[in-house]
Amino acid sequence: MKPESSEPRVVLVSELRDRSETRQQHARAARTGAEIRVGHGAYVARLDWDGLAERERYLLRLSAFARTRVRTPTFSHWSAAVIHGLPFIGPIPSELHVTVGRTSGGRSAREVVAHSTEVDAADLTVVSGLRCTSITRTVVDLAATTRRPDAVAAADHFLRTAAAIGGDGAAALLAAWMRAQPMRGHRRALDVIAFADGRAESPLESVSRVSIHAAGLAQPDLQTPFSDGAGRIGFVDFAWPSARVIGEADGDRKYLDAAVRGGRTAERVVLDEKIREDRLRALGWRVVRWRWSTARDQRTLAATLSAVGVPRANTPWRDCAAA
Known part of the structure; x- marks a missing residue:
């Protein structure tokens, strides 16, 4: 902070x-x-x-905890995720997470979760005065310990921000994973790294992709550009070219957040979305939309997509991070 x-x-x-x-x-x-x-x-x-705000309150608690310890703590897992600004699917957890050495004898308390593991010096950093695991080690730790939707959302976010500055996020995550060995959940973490895809533009898209995969449906293309005779239509969240189906994951921010609307009214955003969808349909594609409640429910999302012709997967999904 x-x-x-x-x-x-x-x-x-x-x-x-x-x-x-x-x-x-x-x-x-x-x-x-x-x-x-x-x-x-x-x-x-x-x-x-x-x-x-919720995140500011949590950071204040981290700062107070650090200032009242005899030894400077190393924040990790969800606490480090808050420090690094990684996304959360639900509310920020109430517990504080710290990493201690395997031989330190550290124990979890009522409000503090102590993780007994070693962290390489390359995976330690200080952010706004708080010592924590690096963002790559934090993503790896989450991938090894937390629910897959949360872990993938964090990994997708990291890959997206790394790509924006020309970095190789996948290689950085793999290097952090190697330095973390041996670690409990190493196979699980590696699977998340392979599945992560920086083209996902929001946690909603990340969670949707996890549900689509878990439901056994065909792998979609992400952020596919579309144009017609009038010019560029834009990018779509998900596309299944063989079925000519487009999937759009709609969060509330698109309509309610003034910064996201870019000066448009909510009514104008709705109208622009309808015009955009009409242009996509005119190209011979079916368009299906869903919200958070559907994205979280694997069966409901599978039924929604199957109803418009999205096929089952007949081959394993490609590793996204390696693409």
């Missing part, structure tokens, strides 16, 4: 110097709701806390 003047003041009772402030006063303020306890002996004013 960047130290800024607007950042909420965290009071650490271990650092109290003013005699007018006591540990009991802050504990009492937390009980009455005037302050929020963000860590052991760490408090922040309720008004400041209420003005923070």
Whole structure:
């Protein structure tokens, strides 16, 4: 977290110097709701806390935890994911995740999950004052330990951002995976790395792809460009050329987020989407749309796509990260 003047003041009772402030006063303020306890002996004013987004609150808790430890902690897994800005499918977990050495004797507590594993020096970094695993090691750790949709969304995001700056994200993930060995879940992590695809433009598309694969349907092409006599129509999320089916995963941000709308009203966005879809249909393609609830439900998404002609997979999917 960047130290800024607007950042909420965290009071650490271990650092109290003013005699007018006591540990009991802050504990009492937390009980009455005037302050929020963000860590052991760490408090922040309720008004400041209420003005923070979910991710900012979690980062504040990480900072408070780090400042109250005798030894500087190494945040990993979901905590490192928050630090690096990786996407989340659901809410940010409440637990703090730290990595400790295999021989350190570290144990998990009520709000802290301790992972007993070794981390190569190349996979350690400091972001805004917080020591954590590198983004590549974080993606590998998530791939080895968490649900496949969450892991793929994180890996897709990393590959997309790496490609945007000309990097080889797949090679970087494989290198981090090698340095992490031996690790529990190594095969699972390698499968996620192979499946990840930087062309996915949102977590919704990542989760959809995981469900499509799990349902045994044919592998789609991603971000396929389309044009007609009037010019470029645009890119579509999923396309099955053999079935002439286009799939679009629609999140709410497209319609509700002013930044995403690019100055257009929600009504204008809906109208533009209809015009775009009409042009695609005029080319002889069927267009099917789904939202988050369908993307998460493998059976429902499979039924939706099968109904418009998407075939079952008759060959294994290609490794996406290697493409």
